[in-house]
Amino acid sequence: MALPLPPGLTPSEVGFLCEMEQVTIIPRQRLDGLELLGGPTEPLRPPFPVPLPLWLALLLKKQKRADISPPTWLSVEVLTQILDFEMDERTAELFSPSQDLPAPTTTAPLDGDPYLAHDALELSPPFLKDAATSRAQKDALPYHWNELGHLLLTHAADNFVEPDMVRKLLRDLREVRMSKLRKGFKVLDAGAGTQLNNVGGMEIAEVRGFVVGVVDGLRRLNHSREESRKEREDEERENGIGSSSYRDDEDEDML
Amino acid sequence: MDDDIADILASVSAPALPVRTLDLQALTRAWVNERTAPELLPYPTDLVDRVMERIGKQISTIEAMSGTMDPQANFTLVILQTELERFKFLVRSFLRARIAKIDTYALHYATLPSQLSPLERQYLQSHQSLISIHYSTSFLSTFPTSLQKLDDTAGGISMVDKPDEDAAVFCRVLKDTGNVEIQGISEVAEIEMKRGDVRVLRWSAVKEAVERGDVELI
Numbered sequence: 001m002a003l004p005l006p007p008g009l010t011p012s013e014v015g016f017l018c019e020m021e022q023v024t025i026i027p028r029q030r031l032d033g034l035e036l037l038g039g040p041t042e043p044l045r046p047p048f049p050v051p052l053p054l055w056l057a058l059l060l061k062k063q064k065r066a067d068i069s070p071p072t073w074l075s076v077e078v079l080t081q082i083l084d085f086e087m088d089e090r091t092a093e094l095f096s097p098s099q100d101l102p103a104p105t106t107t108a109p110l111d112g113d114p115y116l117a118h119d120a121l122e123l124s125p126p127f128l129k130d131a132a133t134s135r136a137q138k139d140a141l142p143y144h145w146n147e148l149g150h151l152l153l154t155h156a157a158d159n160f161v162e163p164d165m166v167r168k169l170l171r172d173l174r175e176v177r178m179s180k181l182r183k184g185f186k187v188l189d190a191g192a193g194t195q196l197n198n199v200g201g202m203e204i205a206e207v208r209g210f211v212v213g214v215v216d217g218l219r220r221l222n223h224s225r226e227e228s229r230k231e232r233e234d235e236e237r238e239n240g241i242g243s244s245s246y247r248d249d250e251d252e253d254m255l
Numbered sequence: 256m257d258d259d260i261a262d263i264l265a266s267v268s269a270p271a272l273p274v275r276t277l278d279l280q281a282l283t284r285a286w287v288n289e290r291t292a293p294e295l296l297p298y299p300t301d302l303v304d305r306v307m308e309r310i311g312k313q314i315s316t317i318e319a320m321s322g323t324m325d326p327q328a329n330f331t332l333v334i335l336q337t338e339l340e341r342f343k344f345l346v347r348s349f350l351r352a353r354i355a356k357i358d359t360y361a362l363h364y365a366t367l368p369s370q371l372s373p374l375e376r377q378y379l380q381s382h383q384s385l386i387s388i389h390y391s392t393s394f395l396s397t398f399p400t401s402l403q404k405l406d407d408t409a410g411g412i413s414m415v416d417k418p419d420e421d422a423a424v425f426c427r428v429l430k431d432t433g434n435v436e437i438q439g440i441s442e443v444a445e446i447e448m449k450r451g452d453v454r455v456l457r458w459s460a461v462k463e464a465v466e467r468g469d470v471e472l473i
Contacts, residue, residue, distance in 0.1 A: 002355035003348065007422070008291055016344070017283065034331060036338050037309055039276035059337060063330075101451050104430050108467065115297040116281045118274070120468040122429040127280045188455075196425075196453045204425055204453075204473060211455060215423035233443075
């Protein structure tokens with residue numbers, strides 16, 4: 001009954017999450033608007049494009065009732081541009097910028113509000129507006145770029161202009177970004193606080209096990225040093241600075 | 256005065272999402288947070304009640320529609336059933352993640368009933384009593400009386416397992432919240448959290464921000 005998995009999303013769960021992203025489809029058959037549990041959908045009147053969640057778009061595509069229009073960033077030109085940015089030597093420490101975030105629309109919760117009250121609920125992937133539709137930002141990758149690219153190429157390859165080239169570019173992008181992540185492992189430390197802006201969802205799922213293991217392991221190894229430092233600081237705070245006679249430099253003096 | 260006008264314009268130009276979509280976002284966030292955090296988070300009672308009610312209504316709608324065999328309606332039925340399965344997966348995975356944490360740290364959460372729902376409290380009670388009966392009949396009754404307690408706190412080390420509050424978690428900052436303290440090996444540092452940052456931090460540093468909604472786990 002209890003979930004046997006360790007903390008952290010598995011790649012298939014990240015894929016499940018990505019299927020909630022909206023994509024634009026071009027229907028081939030009429031369908032009335034539905035009242036789904038996640039909100040109402042617009043009616044499908046061919047040939048007008050309509051945004052729908054990815055799981056529904058894939059279902060319609062499999063039954064040949066619609067075509068999926070690839071997101072603006074999933075084209076050869078844009079991916080080549082982003083790949084050039086990633087492979088440039090000057091950006092060896094960074095990932096290419098992800099899509100611009102809209103300004104936050106919610107305020108801090110009031111004291112009586114329960115956890116996850118709507119007023120304090122800020123939207124985040126996969127519910128950000130227009131991350132993978134035909135109105136998406138043209139020069140940046142969204143959070144679920146890898147999963148979206150993979151699913152769309154697998155099930156809707158005929159809707160792409162050059163699917164093989166896109167597949168190759170996605171693979172190259174993935175390799176470059178993973179190698180950057182791996183280089184970043186050198187700066188992992190027990191205090192955590194490593195910044196990974198613009199990284200993708202599947203990339204985090206891949207390195208999560210290793211990174212969490214390393215950070216926790218370093219924390220355990222340095223636990224006693226941290227404890228003694230905290231005790232020293234507490235003493236100093238109580239008695240005034242300079243009263244403690246323990247010096248950290250003693251370790252270096254012994255070399 | 257200008258701020259009020261800006262607010263009114265913002266609410267008119269960007270139509271608010273329907274409650275159902277906001278609930279789906281809240282449920283998804285609750286699921287991801289619960290799956291990633293090492294500790295049990297507060298139980299979102301209202302959210303789960305609303306979602307369960309809607310699921311119940313959808314099940315009855317589907318049963319009513321299953322009567323007709325019109326091909327168009329058949330396809331709509333398939334869509335509704337697929338979506339229902341997705342929702343049920345979310346709710347089930349969320350509850351199973353919580354049960355896993357309750358099982359591992361049962362004695363600890365027995366002292367914190369506010370984090371649990373009434374059903375979870377019942378589960379905790381019966382699970383605990385079953386385990387202690389099992390232990391005492393198998394081996395605990397042969398121990399000396401003073402060593403038979405399962406929640407012994409004497410002797411400096413407590414037998415009650417607490418969840419590891421300093422475990423590393425990946426998080427994304429949703430709102431600019433200012434500074435967060437980080438315990439390094441040799442120093443205490445403060446880092447600023449800006450909207451859009453993705454960081455690896457200790458759970459104890461971000462716990463409050465997650466409960467407020469300023470930071471989400473990924």
